[in-house]
Each structure stands twice: as C-alpha cells, then as structure tokens.
Amino acid sequence: MAHELIEAVRSAGVVGAGGAGFPTHVKLASRVDTVIANGAECDPLLQCDQRLMESRAAEIVRGLQLAMEATGAQRGIVALKREYRTAVAALQRVIGSLSGHKEVTLWLLDSRYPAGDEFVLVYEVTGRLVPETGLPLHVGCLVQNVQTLFNIARAAKGAVITHRLLTVAGAVARPITLWVPVGTSVREVLTWAGGIQPPRWSRRTADDYAVVMGGPMMGRVVADLEEPVTKTTSGLLVLPRDSAVVRFLTRSRASWVRRGISTCDQCRACTDLCPRYLLGHNLRPHEVMRAINYGLAWPSDKVTAAVLCCECRLCEAYACPLELSPMAYYLAIKQELRTQGWVNEVHKRTHFRPHPTREYRLVPTHRLIARLGLTEWEHQVCPLDEADYRPSKVTIPTRQHVGAPAQPVVRVGQQVAVGDLLARIPEGELGANIHASIAGRISRVESDLIEITA
Numbered sequence: 001m002a003h004e005l006i007e008a009v010r011s012a013g014v015v016g017a018g019g020a021g022f023p024t025h026v027k028l029a030s031r032v033d034t035v036i037a038n039g040a041e042c043d044p045l046l047q048c049d050q051r052l053m054e055s056r057a058a059e060i061v062r063g064l065q066l067a068m069e070a071t072g073a074q075r076g077i078v079a080l081k082r083e084y085r086t087a088v089a090a091l092q093r094v095i096g097s098l099s100g101h102k103e104v105t106l107w108l109l110d111s112r113y114p115a116g117d118e119f120v121l122v123y124e125v126t127g128r129l130v131p132e133t134g135l136p137l138h139v140g141c142l143v144q145n146v147q148t149l150f151n152i153a154r155a156a157k158g159a160v161i162t163h164r165l166l167t168v169a170g171a172v173a174r175p176i177t178l179w180v181p182v183g184t185s186v187r188e189v190l191t192w193a194g195g196i197q198p199p200r201w202s203r204r205t206a207d208d209y210a211v212v213m214g215g216p217m218m219g220r221v222v223a224d225l226e227e228p229v230t231k232t233t234s235g236l237l238v239l240p241r242d243s244a245v246v247r248f249l250t251r252s253r254a255s256w257v258r259r260g261i262s263t264c265d266q267c268r269a270c271t272d273l274c275p276r277y278l279l280g281h282n283l284r285p286h287e288v289m290r291a292i293n294y295g296l297a298w299p300s301d302k303v304t305a306a307v308l309c310c311e312c313r314l315c316e317a318y319a320c321p322l323e324l325s326p327m328a329y330y331l332a333i334k335q336e337l338r339t340q341g342w343v344n345e346v347h348k349r350t351h352f353r354p355h356p357t358r359e360y361r362l363v364p365t366h367r368l369i370a371r372l373g374l375t376e377w378e379h380q381v382c383p384l385d386e387a388d389y390r391p392s393k394v395t396i397p398t399r400q401h402v403g404a405p406a407q408p409v410v411r412v413g414q415q416v417a418v419g420d421l422l423a424r425i426p427e428g429e430l431g432a433n434i435h436a437s438i439a440g441r442i443s444r445v446e447s448d449l450i451e452i453t454a
C-alpha cells in the first residue's frame with residue numbers, strides 16, 4: 001500500500017506546495033509517528049490554504065490519512081489558525097465523521113509570524129524541539145502543507161499536478177483565490193483578477209505598482225510579467241512600488257550588507273525576536289553584526305551560525321529599528337561556506353530549551369502587517385473562484401522543485417492533452433515529473449521549459 005501510494009505521488013509530480021517544492025514521494029518514504037498538516041499560512045495576506053481548507057476539507061483529511069498510512073504514523077494533526085473559522089468548522093465536520101481510522105485532530109494556532117515555519121510548528125503542536133540544522137523527521141514528525149495533502153489524495157486516484165490554487169490580492173479590481181494552470185503567465189492571472197486597480201482615493205496609476213510572487217515576507221518582486229506560475233506559487237500581491245515591502249524585497253543583498261556596516265547599535269532586538277533563537281538554537285543575529293562590523297576576534301561559530309537561520313526576514317522587516325539586515329549577512333556567509341565546502345560539525349545541538357520568555361516575544365501577524373505598511377489590505381477577502389480559467393499559452397519550467405530539472409519527453413509539434421507527461425525525473429536523481437496543464441500543441445522545448453499553445 002505504502003509503495004503504491006509513493007509511486008502514485010511520484011508519477012503525479014507532487015511537490016511541497018508551501019515551500020521550495022521538495023519532492024513529496026521522498027518525504028513519504030520516511031517513518032514517523034506524527035504527520036502535521038500545515039494550514040498555518042505563514043505569510044500575511046495569502047489566503048489559498050484557508051480557501052482550500054474551507055472547500056476541500058475531506059480531500060485534505062484523506063491526504064493526511066494516506067500520509068499517515070505511508071509513514072506508519074499513529075497521529076495526524078491539522079494545524080491552522082484559530083481565526084480561520086469557516087475552515088475550522090469544515091475540518092471539524094470531516095474529522096467528526098471519520099470512523100475506524102487512526103487519530104486525526106485539529107490544532108488551533110494563534111496568528112503569529114512565522115507560525116508555518118516547520119520547526120516552530122512542530123514545537124507548537126507537539127512540544128518537540130527539532131535539532132539544530134535537523135529536520136522534523138528527526139523528532140518523529142512529517143510536516144506537509146495542506147495543498148500538498150490535497151494533491152496526495154488526488155494522486156492516489158490517478159490525478160496528476162496540472163493546476164495551482166493561488167491568491168491574487170492587493171490593488172486588483174477583483175481579489176480572488178483561483179485554480180491556475182501551471183505555466184500561465186503572471187500577466188494573464190492578473191487579467192483574470194480584473195487587472196491592477198489603484199484604490200479610488202489614490203493618485204497612483206497602474207504603473208506605480210509591482211507584483212510580489214508569494215507573500216510579503218518570503219516572496220519576491222516579479223521582474224517580468226510573462227513569468228509563469230509554478231507548482232509552488234502561493235500568491236500574487238499587487239503593491240505600490242514605494243511600499244516598504246517592495247522597497248525591502250528589491251534592495252540588493254550587497255546593499256543590505258553595506259547599510260549594516262558601522263550602523264548597528266547592538267540593541268539586540270533582532271536576536272530577541274528571532275524565532276530560531278527563541279526555540280533555543282544557538283543563533284544570535286546581533287552577534288554576527290558585531291563580529292563583522294567591528295572586526296572583533298569572535299569565535300568562528302558566531303559566523304557559521306548562519307546555517308541556523310531559516311530566512312524568515314523577521315529581523316530585517318520587523319525587529320530592527322534601523323532597517324538593518326542580519327539575514328543579509330547570514331545569506332552571504334552561507335554562500336561563502338558553500339563555496340568553501342565547509343562541513344557543519346558545530347551546529348548540531350539536540351539538547352536545548354526554548355527561551356523562557358518566548359511566549360511573550362512572538363510577533364502577532366496584525367502587528368507585522370502594520371509594520372509592513374499593509375494595513376490597507378489586512379481584511380481584504382479573496383473568495384474562491386472555481387471558474388475553469390484557460391490561458392492561450394503556458395510556459396512550463398522543467399524545474400519547479402528541489403533537485404534536478406525534469407527531462408523533456410515531448411517534441412515540438414506534438415499534440416498533448418491535459419495531464420500528459422511532458423518531462424520526467426532523470427534516472428537516479430531527486431526531482432519531479434512535469435505534466436501538461438492545458439491541451440494543445442507543443443510550440444517550444446528547451447532544457448529549462450516547455451511551451452504549449454492551446
């Protein structure tokens with residue numbers, strides 16, 4: 001049974017929908033006692049997980065049960081924010097109707113950032129502490145995003161990944177959450193949402209807005225509106241170019257590093273609010289600022305602690321009163337460590353305790369939203385629109401996941417139907433299959449993309 005499910009998930013091209021796109025079949029091959037469905041929807045303004053839990057609760061719970069069976073887990077827990085009342089009610093109805101299955105329960109989270117970080121989530125839900133540079137698997141947990149579990153349930157019935165549920169929010173005429181064929185351009189999705197529309201009271205024009213792919217914390221600004229939606233695109237946010245979010249996301253890492261030189265006043269706010277420091281990991285961002293800015297002869301573990309940073313951006317976007325970025329230092333250090341082939345023998349502690357005042361230092365999401373200048377959109381609703389949107393063309397990247405790019409198995413001129421295999425995992429490599437998201441003719445095949453014209 002487990003083998004069949006893993007093979008079905010592998011064939012379907014399922015990848016982690018809430019992060020970098022780690023191939024799901026690999027995770028399902030592990031042994032754990034607890035599977036956690038991650039419905040925390042970490043980044044502000046995104047609503048796709050919330051809408052999915054409201055509308056597809058049964059499939060999500062089915063995917064959770066399948067993941068439990070595959071991994072031998074005794075417990076399945078759906079973790080979502082308490083404030084998602086409709087989703088909570090939908091999940092309660094489904095879980096209440098289960099019979100003869102292993103235990104599935106709900107865990108309600110307060111709205112804090114980063115609630116969906118795997119290490120934070122595992123601690124909140126189970127009280128277990130993931131070791132430094134470890135994985136939830138090391139403490140018997142598997143964490144899967146709710147859209148990934150939905151896709152697992154569909155893969156078990158033979159369906160492959162062709163669409164992605166995502167939120168279009170911010171300054172658009174019709175904020176929505178919709179199913180988008182993978183490979184659709186950002187421009188076309190914005191059109192389906194009515195296009196960029198500044199608020200009536202604003203003097204801005206459409207040109208004064210930028211599009212952020214993903215959330216305001218973990219996303220990035222889209223440089224070209226022809227860029228395609230992928231299996232991991234959780235949202236498109238249309239925000240003013242002069243907003244703090246766009247300003248921060250477009251500032252180069254080198255510029256962040258330059259700004260920090262000699263400016264840091266060592267107030268420690270970045271450390272005091274760092275979610276990994278609060279869990280007990282030996283990560284103190286203010287120390288790396290001191291070590292680098294003042295050239296002090298710190299022990300090198302202050303620098304190599306960069307590998308403990310989860311890149312949540314809380315230090316630069318919320319904590320630091322001077323708009324400095326310890327994370328930029330950590331990113332540069334990580335890059336340098338990779339270049340040097342550095343092997344981590346230091347940051348592997350397994351025994352530590354969370355900070356005694358952690359509970360009082362967690363960052364409420366509404367405070368983060370205010371700090372990011374997004375209050376205008378805090379209560380914007382992006383309802384689910386189930387219309388069958390079809391673009392005239394899709395450009396599907398062969399790498400939408402962690403691992404090697406998939407290898408094309410189609411040629412120019414070939415006709416394909418929705419769900420046909422376009423590219424497969426290279427032999428012996430980590431990766432994910434890619435399928436046609438629309439019916440049409442293959443109009444371009446390159447090693448990094450396949451284009452279909454409807």
Ligand code: SF4
Nearest residue numbers: 274309310312313315
């Ligand atoms: S980005 Fe900053 S706040 Fe987040 S884990 Fe890294 S150092 Fe800590």
Ligand code: SF4
Nearest residue numbers: 264266267268270320
């Ligand atoms: S919060 Fe900013 S100023 Fe304070 S220690 Fe951290 S980097 Fe320096």
